[in-house]
Amino acid sequence: xxxxxxxxxxxxxxxxxxxxxxxxxxxxxxxxxxxxxxxxxxxxxxxxxxxxxxxxxxxxxxxxxxxxxxxxxxxxxxxxxxxxxxxxxxxxxxxxxxxxxxxxxxxxxxxxxxxxxxxxxxxxxxxxxxxxxxxxxxxxxxxxxxxxxxxxxxxxxxxxxxxxxxxxxxxxxxxxxxxxxxxxxxxxxxxxxxxxxxxxxxxxxxxxxxxxxxxxxxxxxxxxxxxxxxxxxxxxxxxxxxxxxxxxxxxxxxxxxxxxxxxxxxxxxxxxxxxxxxxxxxxxxxxxxxxxxxxxxxxxxxxxxxxxxxxxxxxxxxxxxxxxxxxxxxxxxxxxxxxxxxxxxxxxxxxxxxxxxxxxxxxxxxxxxxxxxxxxxxxxxxxxxxxxxxxxxxxxxxxxxxxxxxxxxxxxxxxxxxxxxxxxxxxxxxxx
Numbered sequence: 001x002x003x004x005x006x007x008x009x010x011x012x013x014x015x016x017x018x019x020x021x022x023x024x025x026x027x028x029x030x031x032x033x034x035x036x037x038x039x040x041x042x043x044x045x046x047x048x049x050x051x052x053x054x055x056x057x058x059x060x061x062x063x064x065x066x067x068x069x070x071x072x073x074x075x076x077x078x079x080x081x082x083x084x085x086x087x088x089x090x091x092x093x094x095x096x097x098x099x100x101x102x103x104x105x106x107x108x109x110x111x112x113x114x115x116x117x118x119x120x121x122x123x124x125x126x127x128x129x130x131x132x133x134x135x136x137x138x139x140x141x142x143x144x145x146x147x148x149x150x151x152x153x154x155x156x157x158x159x160x161x162x163x164x165x166x167x168x169x170x171x172x173x174x175x176x177x178x179x180x181x182x183x184x185x186x187x188x189x190x191x192x193x194x195x196x197x198x199x200x201x202x203x204x205x206x207x208x209x210x211x212x213x214x215x216x217x218x219x220x221x222x223x224x225x226x227x228x229x230x231x232x233x234x235x236x237x238x239x240x241x242x243x244x245x246x247x248x249x250x251x252x253x254x255x256x257x258x259x260x261x262x263x264x265x266x267x268x269x270x271x272x273x274x275x276x277x278x279x280x281x282x283x284x285x286x287x288x289x290x291x292x293x294x295x296x297x298x299x300x301x302x303x304x305x306x307x308x309x310x311x312x313x314x315x316x317x318x319x320x321x322x323x324x325x326x327x328x329x330x331x332x333x334x335x336x337x338x339x340x341x342x343x344x345x346x347x348x349x350x351x352x353x354x355x356x357x358x359x360x361x362x363x364x365x366x367x368x369x370x371x372x373x374x375x376x377x378x379x380x381x382x383x384x385x386x387x388x389x390x391x392x393x394x395x396x397x398x399x400x401x402x403x404x405x406x407x408x409x410x411x412x413x414x415x416x417x418x419x420x421x422x423x424x425x426x427x428x429x430x431x432x
Contacts, residue, residue, distance in 0.1 A: 004103075005184060005215050006066040006089065011098035013059045013084050058084040059239045062098070066217070068183075071210040073230035073247055074219045075254050080236040082219045086110055086186050089217070104183025104215075105133050109173055118162035122153055122172055125161055129176045143179045150205070151175035152198075171198060178205050185209055186217045197386065203229055221393040223251050223329025251329045255375060255394065262397050263294035270309050278315065279380045279389040282357060283307040286376070286398045296400045298420070301366045307359045308380050308390070314352040317384050320360035323377040325394065332374070332418045335362060338383065370420040371402040 059081045066072055074082050087093045089100060090108035116125045126147055130140035148154055151171040153164075161169060177185060187206065203225055206216050220226055226233060226247060233250040235243040237257075243250050264285035267273035273280040285292050287303040296302045306320045321336040337346045337360055348358070376396040380389045 003067050004065050004101075005068040006064075006103075006217075007101040008065070008089075009063050009099050009101075011059055011062040011085075011088065011100065012057060012096050013081075013088060013093070014096040015056045015058060017054045017056050057239050059088070059095075060097075062236075062239075062241055064234060064241065064244060066215060068103075068215060069210060069213045070232060071206065071216040071218065071230050073226040073233035073250075074217060074236065075221075075223075075226060075233055075251065076236035076242075081239040082236055083110065083188060084239075085236070086188055086217065086219060089184075090186055102184065106184045106186060107133060107177040107180060107182035108186040108188075109170075109177045110186070110188045116161050116169070116173060119160055121160055122151075122157045122164070125172070126176055130180050133180050133182060135180055140180070143181075147172075147175045147179045150179065150201075167198070174202055174205075178202075178209055182214065184215045184217070188219045189221060199225075223255065223325065223394070224323075224331050227251060227329055248328055252327055255325075255327060255329055256373070262395065264292045265392075265395055273309075274392050275308070275380070275390040278310070278312045278382075279318065280309045280311070281307070281378065281380070281390055281392060282309055284376070284378050284392065284395055286396055294398050296369075296398055297366075298369070298371055298400055298402050299366045302364045302398070304362045304364070304376060304378075304396070305359055306361075306378055306380075307357060309357055310353045311355055312353075313355050315382070316352055317350060317382055318353055318358075318389075319349065319381050319383055320362075321379040321381055322362055323379070324364075325375040325377065326418050327373050329375070329394075330418075336381075337362070367422045368419055369400045370415055370418055371400050372418075373397060373399050 062081075062085065074085065076082050084093075086108065087110065088095050089102065090106055090110065092108070092110070117128060120128060126144060127137065127140055130137075130143075148157060151168075151174075153168055153172050156164065156168065161172070164172070174187070177187070185206065187202075206218065206229060210216050216229075218226070218230060230247050232245065233247040234241060235250050235254050242257075243253055264283070266283045267281055270280045270282070273282065275281055283305070284307070285305050286296075287293065287305055288296055288300055293302075304322055306322070308320070310318060319336045319338050321334065323334045324332045326332050335341050337349050339345070339349060342349070346360075374397065375394040376398075378390075378392045378395055381387060382389055
């Protein structure tokens with residue numbers, strides 16, 4: 001048996017994009033005349049010409065190999081080709097060029113709704129998915145109780161899945177994909193749906209899957225999860241492999257290339273902003289001395305402002321959460337405006353929120369962070385029970401630079417560590 005379970009050679013996927021030309025304003029007699037002329041013209045255009053088309057390569061000349069039992073992260077910005085690659089590996093679509101050699105059964109979890117029939121119940125979909133994976137009825141029955149327990153949908157097992165929430169849908173879909181023992185498990189960003197406890201549970205399960213000798217491909221914008229789960233990663237950019245290798249180095253390059261010191265992001269249209277029917281982000285920014293900034297002095301306080309729309313009347317226990325990450329994508333600290341985490345009481349936490357626009361502000365003290373690049377992930381969550389309403393991964397970035405306050409003259413060496421706090425020290429002479 002070969003040690004290579006996936007071999008991809010010069011893989012490419014081309015889509016043809018049609019550009020419909022905008023027609024000028026016409027009076028009624030012109031419209032009638034055109035209709036008569038259309039009888040003698042090809043049906044695709046009033047001008048007698050086909051609409052212009054453009055070839056778009058979502059993937060081009062992609063080659064790599066994955067060994068049996070590996071856990072490989074696939075990262076990149078939106079539009080880099082990650083989802084296209086997974087659809088090709090899952091045989092949902094065919095490549096335009098190149099070839100894929102895949103040894104074994106594949107279970108894919110690419111988006112909410114993939115692989116389930118909405119009219120069937122949760123119970124029926126478990127057996128349907130198992131059959132699609134090539135498993136017998138007896139084999140599915142052996143795993144059935146484990147799947148249901150993991151997905152936490154016992155009460156809704158005989159309910160058509162079209163009535164499931166997106167979180168319930170993903171819980172069941174992941175449980176089926178992970179427990180029916182495929183040789184290759186492919187998981188896209190769908191784990192962002194649902195609460196943080198289940199996300200942690202899924203990451204743990206993917207680790208267990210890999211330890212049993214099966215292969216996992218994991219796409220995520222959560223660099224902490226990628227670092228935690230994947231020893232090796234592939235970075236895609238513009239449909240091609242930008243870098244491949246140990247995750248730490250790949251993630252560092254990705255974050256550095258993706259960062260343009262984004263000190264402010266504003267979503268003008270709530271309909272297209274990150275969030276859901278309850279909460280959506282409006283803005284996020286880094287502020288120093290009352291101004292938006294991307295360069296922060298090491299002895300300067302920095303504030304992170306998060307603005308969000310609340311659409312649910314009398315919503316309670318809404319909380320803004322910030323994750324501060326270093327250059328490797330490791331979370332340095334997390335904080336929220338909850339009573340337990342807040343140094344000063346927040347008048348709105350725990351209170352009923354009327355519909356409206358809110359701003360939550362967190363202050364990071366001066367002489368706290370070391371001189372380097374940092375990223376900020378912003379979340380809006382509901383507590384009791386905990387539910388992640390909005391997540392914007394690494395949406396902000398800023399650089400801290402040294403002003404010389406903690407360096408001796410002529411000494412240029414870096415201080416070790418991510419934080420660089422001034423702490424109280426005292427030296428005393430002890431009696432001998």
